[in-house]
Amino acid sequence: MEKADSYLSVKNLSKLFGKFLALDDVSIDISAGEFVCFLGPSGCGKTTLLRCIAGLEVQSFGTIIQNSEIISGLPTSQRDFGIVFQSYALFPNLSCFQNISYGLENLGWDKKDITKRVEELLLLVGLSDHSAKYPSQLSGGEQQRIALARAIAASPNLLLLDEPLSALDAKVRVHLRQELKSFHRRLGLTTIMVTHDQEEALSIADRIFVMDRGKIMQFGTPEDIYANSSNPFVANFIGMTNFIEGKVLNEKVIKIDDKQIDFIGHGFAKGTKVLVAARPECIQLSKKITKNIFNGKVADVEFLGSFLRIYLETSIMPNQRLIVDKPMVGDFDKSISVGDVVGFKMLPTHLNVYECDE
DSSP, X not given: OOOTTXXXXXXXXXEEETTEEEEEEEEEEEETTOEEEEEOSTTSSHHHHHHHHHTSSOOSEEEEEETTEEOTXXXXXXXXXXXXXXXXXXXXXXXXXXXXHHHHHHTTOOHHHHHHHHHHHHHHTTOGGGTTOOGGGSOHHHHHHHHHHHHTTTOOSEEEEESTTTTSOHHHHHHHHHHHHHHHHHHXXXXXXXESOHHHHHHHOSEEEEEETTEEEEEEOHHHHHHTOSSHHHHHHSSOOEXXXXXXXXXXXXXXXXXXXXXXXXXXXXXXXXXXXXXXXXXXXXXXXXXXXXXXXXXEXXXXXXXXXXXXXXXXXXXXXXXXXXXXXXXXXXXXXXXXXXXXXXXXXXXXXXXOOO
């Protein structure tokens, strides 16, 4: 049975395309009013999962329950959702008003009620003065808003978004994801968005489901997924991470190169080879070299506006460069140069540890 507070439950869902397993025994629960993201690389199964929920793909195995009703066998037309595709799929020969009203007309709504509803939605998305315009006369962001208005016209309880921002340029995308978040807060609709953009998912979702090869690798709040990634795939996919090889000396100490790091609660037995994952912003640099911290040579420095990205050649990562991000504050950050030898330390409270795959 699904959790008592679940609005949407997916149980042991699998999807085969011939012999290819696109979804592998996926189970998730989503509460009413949540905004969740399915996040992962291309081909991980996130869009297939969304399409199964919508009924656009038929699952090979498993059950989908929406608002306590099993919908797995229902056709798309009988499922309670609105959807926005990556391409928006607006009718080019219809005006904004006609695009939004199209579904309502098919449902047999009265003309007066249709006019009232469309005017409400155009006001909601801030495009009341664009009613008579055609999609070709709109910007990408305006087209997205019309597609959203059309998706919620019939007042569905579930909104599905299939990479709705990916066709837009970077600045517009950042602006519209904030609008999308505000839009969700105003309506309180249960919303599922598919994206491959980590920053997008982190900034907008209540919870993230990270997927790879048809499986859910981890789910949780953006903060938890970022700070407490459960495996190297998630740590590497969400943001940027340095992976450093080490060896467990005891329950409180991990040895890296010729240094020791206190790390309480790593849970691995003595002698276990591990990967220590350190986010670039969680590494502290120092001009002083002392025996209790690591050292490295500055191989490159990138100015990225609010912070510097520093690449270090160091013995603890012999096959690649250690990446350190430092805010642009203080003389030290401004004066660091290629060729400098600097010290650095990693704070145990900001590290994750994983067992090495042999």
